[in-house]
Amino acid sequence: MRNNPLSSIAIHSVLILYSLLALFPLVLIAINSFKSKKGIFRDPMALPLGDLYSSKGYQSVLANGDFPLYFGNSLIVTLISLVFILLLGAMAAHALTEFRFKGNGLLGLYLILGIMVPIRLGTVALLELFVKLGLTNTLTALVLVYTAQGLPIAIFIFTEFLKSVSGEIKDSARIDGLSEYRIFFEVVLPLIRPVIATVAVFSMIPIWNDLWFPLILSPGEGTRTVTLGIQQFIGQYTVNWSAVLAALSVAIMPVLVMYVIFSKQLIRGITAGAVKG
Amino acid sequence: MATLDINNVVKQFGKVEVIHDTSLSVKDGELMVFVGPSGCGKSTMLRMIAGLEELTAGEIKIGGKKVDRLPPAKRGIAMVFQSYALYPHKDVRGNLGFALRHAGMPKAEVTQRVDAAADILGLGPLMERRPSELSGGQRQRVAIGRAIVREPEVFLFDEPLSNLDAALRVHMRVEILKLHQRLKSTMIYVTHDQVEAMTLADRIVVFRDGCVEQIGTPLELYRNPANKFVAGFIGSPAMNFIDADVINGNAIHASEAIASVPSSSTKDANYTKVSIGIRPEDIQIQANGKWSGTVEVYEHLGGEAYLHVLLVDKQTVVARADADSHYRIGETVRFNVVQSKLHMFAEDGKAIPKT
Ligand SMILES: Nc1ncnc2c1ncn2[C@@H]1O[C@H](COP(=O)(O)OP(=O)(O)O)[C@@H](O)[C@H]1O
Ligand SMILES: [Mg+2]
Numbered sequence A: 001m002r003n004n005p006l007s008s009i010a011i012h013s014v015l016i017l018y019s020l021l022a023l024f025p026l027v028l029i030a031i032n033s034f035k036s037k038k039g040i041f042r043d044p045m046a047l048p049l050g051d052l053y054s055s056k057g058y059q060s061v062l063a064n065g066d067f068p069l070y071f072g073n074s075l076i077v078t079l080i081s082l083v084f085i086l087l088l089g090a091m092a093a094h095a096l097t098e099f100r101f102k103g104n105g106l107l108g109l110y111l112i113l114g115i116m117v118p119i120r121l122g123t124v125a126l127l128e129l130f131v132k133l134g135l136t137n138t139l140t141a142l143v144l145v146y147t148a149q150g151l152p153i154a155i156f157i158f159t160e161f162l163k164s165v166s167g168e169i170k171d172s173a174r175i176d177g178l179s180e181y182r183i184f185f186e187v188v189l190p191l192i193r194p195v196i197a198t199v200a201v202f203s204m205i206p207i208w209n210d211l212w213f214p215l216i217l218s219p220g221e222g223t224r225t226v227t228l229g230i231q232q233f234i235g236q237y238t239v240n241w242s243a244v245l246a247a248l249s250v251a252i253m254p255v256l257v258m259y260v261i262f263s264k265q266l267i268r269g270i271t272a273g274a275v276k277g
Numbered sequence B: 001m002a003t004l005d006i007n008n009v010v011k012q013f014g015k016v017e018v019i020h021d022t023s024l025s026v027k028d029g030e031l032m033v034f035v036g037p038s039g040c041g042k043s044t045m046l047r048m049i050a051g052l053e054e055l056t057a058g059e060i061k062i063g064g065k066k067v068d069r070l071p072p073a074k075r076g077i078a079m080v081f082q083s084y085a086l087y088p089h090k091d092v093r094g095n096l097g098f099a100l101r102h103a104g105m106p107k108a109e110v111t112q113r114v115d116a117a118a119d120i121l122g123l124g125p126l127m128e129r130r131p132s133e134l135s136g137g138q139r140q141r142v143a144i145g146r147a148i149v150r151e152p153e154v155f156l157f158d159e160p161l162s163n164l165d166a167a168l169r170v171h172m173r174v175e176i177l178k179l180h181q182r183l184k185s186t187m188i189y190v191t192h193d194q195v196e197a198m199t200l201a202d203r204i205v206v207f208r209d210g211c212v213e214q215i216g217t218p219l220e221l222y223r224n225p226a227n228k229f230v231a232g233f234i235g236s237p238a239m240n241f242i243d244a245d246v247i248n249g250n251a252i253h254a255s256e257a258i259a260s261v262p263s264s265s266t267k268d269a270n271y272t273k274v275s276i277g278i279r280p281e282d283i284q285i286q287a288n289g290k291w292s293g294t295v296e297v298y299e300h301l302g303g304e305a306y307l308h309v310l311l312v313d314k315q316t317v318v319a320r321a322d323a324d325s326h327y328r329i330g331e332t333v334r335f336n337v338v339q340s341k342l343h344m345f346a347e348d349g350k351a352i353p354k355t
Helices: A005-032 A036-041 A056-063 A065-097 A104-115 A119-133 A137-162 A167-177 A180-191 A194-207 A212-217 A224-233 A241-272 B043-051 B092-102 B109-123 B136-148 B166-183 B193-201 B218-223 B228-233
Strands: B004-011 B018-024 B030-035 B057-062 B077-080 B154-158 B186-191 B202-206 B211-216 B241-245 B252-253 B259-262 B273-278 B284-287 B290-298 B305-311 B316-321 B332-336 B342-344
Touching: A005 A241, A036 A241, A056 A241, A056 B193, A065 A104, A065 A180, A065 A194, A065 A224, A065 A241, A104 A137, A104 B273, A119 A212, A137 A194, A137 A212, A137 B284, A167 A180, A167 B077, A167 B342, A180 A194, A194 A224, A194 A241, A194 B305, A212 A224, A212 B218, A224 B218, A241 B273, B004 B043, B018 B043, B018 B057, B030 B193, B043 B077, B043 B186, B077 B136, B092 B109, B092 B136, B092 B211, B109 B136, B109 B166, B136 B166, B166 B186, B186 B193, B193 B218, B202 B218, B202 B228, B211 B218, B211 B273, B228 B241, B228 B273, B228 B342, B241 B316, B252 B273, B284 B316, B305 B332
Parallel strands: B030 B186, B030 B202, B077 B154, B154 B186
Antiparallel strands: B004 B018, B004 B057, B202 B211, B241 B252, B241 B273, B252 B259, B273 B342, B284 B332, B290 B305, B290 B332, B305 B316
């Protein structure tokens, strides 16, 4: 590592600049959520102090009895999809890297092709399929779609990581008499723990933020997710901006909490390949 | 403890055959070393014995019992890997006892066996540490301990010392030798390092390109190599080879015929060219020597010294010199060779038997 103070200052200024740029819209949402609609348009940059302050937005969000339900739906969909993505992704990657079978390479390519083809291109076909299956307006539909959406990148990252892990430890477990399933759960999973956190964060955020599939597949009252629920404040002629911003601020919280939980592991995961432990 | 028999084993990866029809047997309690250059199929052979690779053809018997359809855990083997292959999330005690606990052995017996192995290898103070908190040598010791606790019929080692630094490698080599004397079990040890092979082995198997070149005790291989490959591979510094023409039953070195090596063995056969093998210690630097050359490199190792001598026809030979001697680069030296220790190889590489 070079320890040139000048380059260190340069690196840090770039990082700080980038952080400010990334944080700006979030801060804007947060401060404006504490203003009335008038306050937002009169002075969007000002802090919500004095007569600008208003908690109306949060009041209308809390007064809306359906919000806990929307939150619950988002959480259920995100967490269950995440479990499937991580479990199936890791298993597929393990199989692709560990076992020699005909068509191994092609299968691997097929599984990660989804990285390049956005799943939204198939929306119409998906909708038709779910209508036939009677799965419209269910959370199951969303879980299935998000699992499919998250798997390619998960399989790609897990495969790349597992390729770098020595196969000898798995052979050693085989000699110790472990079944292939126990090798996966007791040897491979602990080995890829840091990468699991990485994949979890990258898969979780698009699922939580998605508006498209909830709108199309399950717009029903009982299955709305938070992003869809917020839409009710956006009317055709009037938009309750305070409520929208307040709801958005609240909606960020769960992702933030999960991010904090995963972040320690995440940093280890990102640097795992670069820094030899 | 058991014998091991490998009968006509063939291994193909896809269309590529990496082990050609190979047969060998290991005696009960023997420490057999597989040696050969990297990529010659030693690991593949060992992994087939362990059950980690399937055989394409042939059979493997351990203790007289056919095992090549059994899973690794049922073969009575234990294996030590080059990368140690410890479970990173388990401490030393957990690593040592894992296989036994998994096999459903009572707790008390597991503890007793683990403690016994830890005692043999001096792992006592490290029992609660994770692999990441151990040095390379300690990790390898844990890996060996993990093999010992299983009390296998056959120990398999795949280049276990290759990741260690030179000093530790020598130290661990002695430890493995002691371990073998203590346990008296059958062991197969794979290495690409011929020094390791020479010092450890009861018998050595030399592999090349998926074929067994020669099997024998270290001294047999050193004194009577079956071919030029084995001759060049075993021994350090390597054996010198000098190309010679055969004229009237004499091997004449270089067209100028600086020296000739009388040989009775070439008389009967129709050899026109032979390769003469001379070990560095069989070259004697003498003022009235028959051969001569100029000193190219002079390596002094303290206890011994080696001269790289450039002959008239631009071939170089390495000669062992007296440790008290002094030579200058470019100096002309004369030397003789010990005629009785010469090796001679036909053009196809096979050794020409001495008569
Ligand atoms: N899983 C495999 N698939 C294809 N080829 C392999 C595989 N494992 C080893 N080989 C090939 O088999 C040959 C022998 O390898 P190996 O037994 O590892 O050699 P060594 O241990 O003597 O260095 C090499 O040419 C290697 O490329
Ligand atoms: Mg090898």
